[in-house]
Amino acid sequence: MRKQGIGEDELFCFLEAKRNKDIRYDLILSSMCTRPHPVAIRAHNLFMETNLGDPGLFPGTHEVEQILVTRFAELFSCPEAGGYATSGGTESNIQALRIARQIHPTKRPNVILPASAHFSCQKACDMLGLQMRCVPPDKEMRMDTDVLAGMIDADTCGILAVAGTTEYGVVDPIPAIAALAQEHGIFFHVDAAFGGLVLPFLPDSPAFDFSIPGVSSISVDPHKMGMSTIPAGVLMVRDPLVLHRLNVDTPYLTVKKEFTLAGTRSGASVAGALAVLDYLGRNGMEAVVSGCMENTKRLIGGMEAFGIHRAVTPDVNVATFMPCRIPDRWVVSATRNNHIRIVCMPHVTRDHVEAFLEDIGELNVTAT
C-alpha cells in the first residue's frame, strides 16, 4: 500500500472511473438484483454504523429487525413465526438445512431438493456433509412430487422446495410436498428468496407459505423484489425455538448466545428493507409486482409474435425462451438447458421491454 495517502478528489476520481465501467441497470435483464428504492438508501445511511451482531449496543436497530420479522410473519400467514436478518439467500438456506440436520441427526443425513434449487444448496450440502438428492423437474420445470416421495428414507432430514425458481420462475407444488414432509415428520424449507416478495402480492398465486401445514421455514431476500440494499435476506421459521438449536456462546458481547451465521451484521440494509415495505404498503407492493408481471407478459407475447417461444409459463416475473440471437447491448442470461432467461425486475420498465423487443425483431425476423 502507498506510503502517503491520496487526496479525496483523486481517490473518488479513481473510484468513479471504476464504477463507470459497470453495466447500467437499464441494460441488465439477467439479474434478480435491482436499483434499491430511494427510501432504502436513506434508511441504509441512517443505520450505516449499526451492528446487529451486538444488539445490546443497538437496541433500536434490533427493534427494527424484530419489526421486519413480524412483517414477514404476518405476510407469510403465521404471526407467531420467528426469524432473523441474514446476509442473503445463501445464509438462509444454509441455516435452514443446518436446523434440519440438528433436528434429525443420522449417520448419513440426506436432503431432497429439486434439480432447479439454487446453487447455494450445493454449498450448504457440501459444508454440512449432507447427501443431496436431486428430484428431476417435470415438463413445466417444477419438482416432481412422485419422484420425491420415492426418495424419502430414514436418513432424510430435510426437504427443500422453491417458490419462484431462479432459472424458470416457477413455484414447486408446495402443498403436496408439505403433505409428504408432514407425513414423514421431516423439516421442510421453502426457498422463496425471489418469490417471497412477489407471490403475496399477486391476485392468484400458488400457495407457498406457513398457511400450509408442514412448511417449517421460508427464506426471502428483500434485496431482490423488496428493493432493499444488499445484503438483505430473512430466514423465517414457524417455530422460533428451532433457531436456538444453532446457538453458540458469545462471551464479551451484550448477548450471551447467538444463532446467526454471520457475527457482525449491519443494520443498514435491514432498515432499508423495512423502509421499503412500510413506505409502499401492500398497495404499493401490489403495484410494483403487477407492473413487473405485466412487463413479463408483454415480453413473452412480443417474443412469441416473433416466433421465439416461451420455455415455460412462469409464476413470477422471470421469462424464458427458446434460444435466439440477442442484441449486443442487452445483458440476458442462459439457463442450464440453454434457454434465454430474462428477469423483469422493477428497473426493467415497459420502455425497456419495448426497446428490447424492437432490437430482437430487427435481429431475428427474416425480412419477407
Add this chain to the structure above:
Amino acid sequence: MRKQGIGEDELFCFLEAKRNKDIRYDLILSSMCTRPHPVAIRAHNLFMETNLGDPGLFPGTHEVEQILVTRFAELFSCPEAGGYATSGGTESNIQALRIARQIHPTKRPNVILPASAHFSCQKACDMLGLQMRCVPPDKEMRMDTDVLAGMIDADTCGILAVAGTTEYGVVDPIPAIAALAQEHGIFFHVDAAFGGLVLPFLPDSPAFDFSIPGVSSISVDPHKMGMSTIPAGVLMVRDPLVLHRLNVDTPYLTVKKEFTLAGTRSGASVAGALAVLDYLGRNGMEAVVSGCMENTKRLIGGMEAFGIHRAVTPDVNVATFMPCRIPDRWVVSATRNNHIRIVCMPHVTRDHVEAFLEDIGELNVTAT
C-alpha cells in the same frame, strides 16, 4: 403489513426514533466495530447498488475488489497471494477451514485451535463436522505450542491461530505454530480479523503474516480497524488456487463458477475498505494505530494507578483488567474469565479515556 404505505416524513421520524435508542459510539468501549471513516461512507454510497456476486455485470466493482486483495497481499508480505471479500470474519474462518477439510480429507477430521479462538470457529466446526481440539492458553493467554504439538494426529486437517485475540488482544506464537504446521503438512489459518490492520502498522509487532513459511491463509476485517462500513471481511490465501477447491457451478450468472460463501455480495463496503486504505496510506494508518495504542497504554497506566491491574499486556489495542466497578454510562465487556475488557477503537479518543478514568477513580478509589 399495512395496506396503505406511510409518508416518507412519518417513516423517517419512526426510524430516527429507533436509531436514537442505540448507544452512541462515544460510550462504547466494548466493540471491535467503530464509526466508519467518512471516505468509506462516500465510497459505500457510490457502489451501493453493485453486486460482486455477478462480476460480469460489475467489472469495475470487481476490479476494486481485486485491488483491495492486492493491497492485502502486499501488506501481508506475499504479492502473489489471492483472496476475496467476505461478509466478515465468520465467513473467512468458515471458508479457511472448509479449504483445510477439502485439502486433507479424512473420516474424522479435526482442527486444532486456541481456547481463545473467536466463537465463529465453533460455528464453522459444527457446520463442517470438524472435531474442535482446543489448546488451553498459557499465562499470557497465548496458544501453548507444546500442548498443540501433542494434539496433532493423522486426522488433523487444519490449525488455526489468532493474531490479536478478541478477548485479550494478544498474538499467538505464529512462527512456532507455522513451523509445526509445515512439518506435518497441515493447512494453517491465521485469524487476523482484528490484528490484520493493527500489526502491520506497529513499529515492533509480533510476526503473523505470509513472511512466515507455513502460514496458508489469513483473514482480516476492514470493518474493524480498517474503519470501513459493515460488512467488510477479506480472506487471503497464499496459493490462490486453493480457493477453487470450493467452486460450485453458477449457471445463469456472468461467471460459471463461484467459490465464495455468500452469493449476492455488495461492492459498497469493499469500495469503502479500499477508500480508507488509499486515502490514509501507510502513514495515515500508522497514525491511527499509534493513537489507539497510546490510548491503550494510557488506559492501562491510569487503571493500574487506581490499583486495578491489567490481566495481560496486550499486543494490540485491547486492554483487560481485574474486576472492578464500572460507571453506568460506559459500556465495557467481560471476558470468560471475568476480566474487564476495553477495546480502544479509533472512536475512543484520549478525551474519552480520561473521562472514563475519572469516572472509574470516583467509583473505585476509597476516600482517604
